[in-house]
Amino acid sequence: MHRSAPRLTRILACAAVPVMLVVAGCSSDSDGKKDADTSASASPDATKSEPSVEAAKFAALPDPCSSVESKTVKSLVPSAKSKNGTRSKSSDASVRGGCSWNGLDDKGVKGSQYRWLDVSFTRFASDQTLGSGAARAGDELSKQVKKTEATDGAKNVATETVSGIGDQATKITYDQSKTGEDFRFATIVARTGNVVVVVNYNGAGYAGSKTPTAESVLKGATMAAEDAVAAVADANKSAAESPKATDKATDKSSDESSKKPSKKPRSSAKSKSSD
Numbered sequence: 001m002h003r004s005a006p007r008l009t010r011i012l013a014c015a016a017v018p019v020m021l022v023v024a025g026c027s028s029d030s031d032g033k034k035d036a037d038t039s040a041s042a043s044p045d046a047t048k049s050e051p052s053v054e055a056a057k058f059a060a061l062p063d064p065c066s067s068v069e070s071k072t073v074k075s076l077v078p079s080a081k082s083k084n085g086t087r088s089k090s091s092d093a094s095v096r097g098g099c100s101w102n103g104l105d106d107k108g109v110k111g112s113q114y115r116w117l118d119v120s121f122t123r124f125a126s127d128q129t130l131g132s133g134a135a136r137a138g139d140e141l142s143k144q145v146k147k148t149e150a151t152d153g154a155k156n157v158a159t160e161t162v163s164g165i166g167d168q169a170t171k172i173t174y175d176q177s178k179t180g181e182d183f184r185f186a187t188i189v190a191r192t193g194n195v196v197v198v199v200n201y202n203g204a205g206y207a208g209s210k211t212p213t214a215e216s217v218l219k220g221a222t223m224a225a226e227d228a229v230a231a232v233a234d235a236n237k238s239a240a241e242s243p244k245a246t247d248k249a250t251d252k253s254s255d256e257s258s259k260k261p262s263k264k265p266r267s268s269a270k271s272k273s274s275d
Helices: 004-047 070-076 133-149 212-260 260-274
Strands: 096-106 111-124 155-162 170-178 181-193 195-206
Touching: 070 111, 070 212, 111 133, 111 212, 133 155, 133 170, 133 181, 133 195, 133 260, 170 212, 195 212
Parallel strands: none
Antiparallel strands: 096 111, 111 195, 155 170, 170 181, 181 195
């Protein structure tokens, strides 16, 4: 009995070794599996991309001084100093542009009528960080409306949304006194796609001539805004067609280059036909 005790102790010690190894092995496998699962779950997140913003509708702007039809300009500013308008300065005509017309229609003893018309365009590109061009243009429309409403010295300011001009539009009408005369103003701020169009039209009567009615001034601003919005679509239609024309010209040039050896026979055939 005394001798068997040490032997039993040695057997138990040896039996404990495999158990420890098994435990260590399981622990190692568990950690490895955990790492693999973590790596697998992290992989999709790493490759996940943000949704792309909507592409901008328009890539070009019209010539601002040609954006309002000549007959409209003649009707709204009958005695314009420059029928072709005065172009505003712009560092990038594809992003921003404007033009204005003004003149005094002198009617002698019956007084004179002064008119001013200006139109401006601002184009917004789509940006992954800033948002779509259309959304950015919408924000700009709101800013322009608030800016007009806050015109210094403006009286009887009235703002209202209008339909039928671009994708969205707002009209702002107000009165203002300057140079000793009463002026009537109408501003149309419109968005077409990713482009914001702002039209200002105002007038006053001089030397006893009556101030133009609010209705006539608003009607004039609306006519000019409709022309300007249509001009944006026309400018981009022309821009879309231009590359095709260039491609055809290139293809034609390539074809002529590749057919140079046959140029002489075509000339001979033409001579026979002439004879």
